[in-house]
Amino acid sequence: ASPVVKERRWSLKDFEVGKPLGRGKFGHVYLAREKKSNHIVALKVLFKSQLKQSQVEHQLRREVEIQSHLRHPNILRLYGYFYDQTRVYLILEYAARGELYKDLQKCKYFSERRAATYIASLARALIYCHGKHVIHRDIKPENLLIGLQGDIKIADFGWSVHTYDRRRTMCGTLDYLPPEMVENTEHDAGVDIWSLGVLCYEFLYGVPPFEAKEHSDTYRRIIKVDLRFPLKPIISSAGKDLISQMLVKDSSQRLPLHKVLEHPWIIQNADPSGVYRG
Numbered sequence: 001a002s003p004v005v006k007e008r009r010w011s012l013k014d015f016e017v018g019k020p021l022g023r024g025k026f027g028h029v030y031l032a033r034e035k036k037s038n039h040i041v042a043l044k045v046l047f048k049s050q051l052k053q054s055q056v057e058h059q060l061r062r063e064v065e066i067q068s069h070l071r072h073p074n075i076l077r078l079y080g081y082f083y084d085q086t087r088v089y090l091i092l093e094y095a096a097r098g099e100l101y102k103d104l105q106k107c108k109y110f111s112e113r114r115a116a117t118y119i120a121s122l123a124r125a126l127i128y129c130h131g132k133h134v135i136h137r138d139i140k141p142e143n144l145l146i147g148l149q150g151d152i153k154i155a156d157f158g159w160s161v162h163t164y165d166r167r168r169t170m171c172g173t174l175d176y177l178p179p180e181m182v183e184n185t186e187h188d189a190g191v192d193i194w195s196l197g198v199l200c201y202e203f204l205y206g207v208p209p210f211e212a213k214e215h216s217d218t219y220r221r222i223i224k225v226d227l228r229f230p231l232k233p234i235i236s237s238a239g240k241d242l243i244s245q246m247l248v249k250d251s252s253q254r255l256p257l258h259k260v261l262e263h264p265w266i267i268q269n270a271d272p273s274g275v276y277r278g
């Protein structure tokens with residue numbers, strides 16, 4: 001089992017806490033070392049008072065429940081948690097090369113090879129999540145970290161949910177359900193395919209596809225799927241084709257994740273090892 005396993009009851013004295021790595025909404029994340037195993041982790045410290053006043057305890061419980069059961073190279077591990085009088089602590093995998101959005105800001109946009117390698121890894125991670133009826137719902141650069149080898153990791157499952165199949169959980173028979181009930185729920189796995197398409201566009205152009213000054217304009221552009229490709233940087237038609245097949249209004253018509261992995265742009269550009277070496 002991994003050195004920092006969840007079965008044990010953890011407490012702060014098990015860790016030597018180091019420098020702050022960054023701050024989330026509800027607290028800070030610190031570099032830390034588990035004393036017995038010398039395992040380096042990221043310790044996310046959340047203040048109970050802030051969780052209470054924002055009524056996100058249930059969301060945090062769901063995040064812990066979901067992320068602690070997911071095991072995938074492109075999903076940040078949650079090894080365990082503990083709490084004291086005033087705080088909740090999440091013991092998270094440490095991603096040695098930090099936050100992806102900082103890299104994206106620095107180099108404005110990624111090469112097609114780097115973007116395709118990340119999109120392929122994220123597609124594989126989402127296929128894994130959807131196989132467990134988990135949808136993330138918040139795939140964006142701020143929630144992505146980079147591991148020691150340059151491997152991308154989805155973090156922050158704060159908005160993930162367990163989808164359940166209403167068809168099966170409804171009172172047995174389907175016969176009496178109207179079409180819209182038998183169809184997908186408003187939040188089906190298709191939301192993550194859309195977000196992956198938005199992310200792919202932002203990786204390649206450095207800005208999200210429906211960006212506008214006012215929120216109301218962004219909303220209008222999303223609803224209309226007002227997708228435009230700038231002249232610069234020059235992107236292959238294969239890359240634009242993949243984005244166009246993911247950013248489709250009808251979620252049932254979006255390119256399924258396994259088809260994303262077979263798309264020519266991914267085949268031609270993604271590093272098979274899932275790691276971008278530059």
Ligand SMILES: CC(=O)N[C@H]1CCN(c2c(Cl)cnc3[nH]c(-c4cn(C)nc4C)nc23)C1
Pocket residue numbers: 021022023024025029042044092093094095096097098099145155156
């Ligand atoms: C909302 C939120 O938790 N955001 C970030 C803060 C750091 N945190 C990390 C988490 Cl949760 C895990 N691993 C990290 N590694 C780093 C990092 C590494 N370097 C060289 N620089 C940084 C920064 N940060 C993390 C997640």
